[in-house]
Amino acid sequence: RIKGSHNAMKTGMLAAEAAFAAIAAGRPGGEELSAYNESWKKSWVYKDLHKVRNARPSLAKFGIKLGTIYAGFDMWMNNLGLGFLLPWTFGHHPDHDRLRPAAESAKIDYPKPDGQITFDKLSSVFISSTNHEENQPVHLTLKDTEIPLSVNYAKFDGPEQRFCPAGVYEFVADEAAGGEAKKLQINAQNCVHCKTCDIKDPTQNINWVVPEGGGGPNYPNM
Numbered sequence: 001r002i003k004g005s006h007n008a009m010k011t012g013m014l015a016a017e018a019a020f021a022a023i024a025a026g027r028p029g030g031e032e033l034s035a036y037n038e039s040w041k042k043s044w045v046y047k048d049l050h051k052v053r054n055a056r057p058s059l060a061k062f063g064i065k066l067g068t069i070y071a072g073f074d075m076w077m078n079n080l081g082l083g084f085l086l087p088w089t090f091g092h093h094p095d096h097d098r099l100r101p102a103a104e105s106a107k108i109d110y111p112k113p114d115g116q117i118t119f120d121k122l123s124s125v126f127i128s129s130t131n132h133e134e135n136q137p138v139h140l141t142l143k144d145t146e147i148p149l150s151v152n153y154a155k156f157d158g159p160e161q162r163f164c165p166a167g168v169y170e171f172v173a174d175e176a177a178g179g180e181a182k183k184l185q186i187n188a189q190n191c192v193h194c195k196t197c198d199i200k201d202p203t204q205n206i207n208w209v210v211p212e213g214g215g216g217p218n219y220p221n222m
Helices: 005-024 034-042 044-050 055-062 064-079 121-128 147-156 196-200
Strands: 140-142 169-173 182-186 206-208
Touching: 005 034, 005 044, 034 044, 055 064, 147 182, 196 206
Parallel strands: none
Antiparallel strands: 140 206, 169 182
């Protein structure tokens, strides 16, 4: 429940029902499934998320300490059924709009993973048992192939290589350019479908879509 898996499953069911209804009605492809948004707002998922709508904005508004205290109080009141006493919703900014340029940020030197408490990305990806069929259509695409270097790497020091927990994005030497320049390499096979890249990319240049055949992580012990 803490990961929101129940909400993910329910919204997936609602989306499938809306898509089936549209196909059964003979509607042309490419249309927005407005019925999905309506059914989502009537479901328990909307009520569940509405109770915690101020959790993240509280941290941005009041800071970590006070924000955590207020967020806890707000959620506690909602769980007690007293949310009507706190009817407001704090304004918030999308995550991709809050990333500071590298020049304005302190460089972080992360300690090497010890293999006991902390682990490297690739070993964690291996445990996830993620897998995708060979030669399937790429599910991670770039709207503009120049932006990762001209903007993201130049201004933000390539956040793609940090915010992805599976090491899907790497800035490597471009052999075609003599190895002097860099290029963004996308290891889509490692993707665990957290969708962080689509959400956090400061230029909103990365587009994540559902992979063909339902590929991705396989957690047998869940």
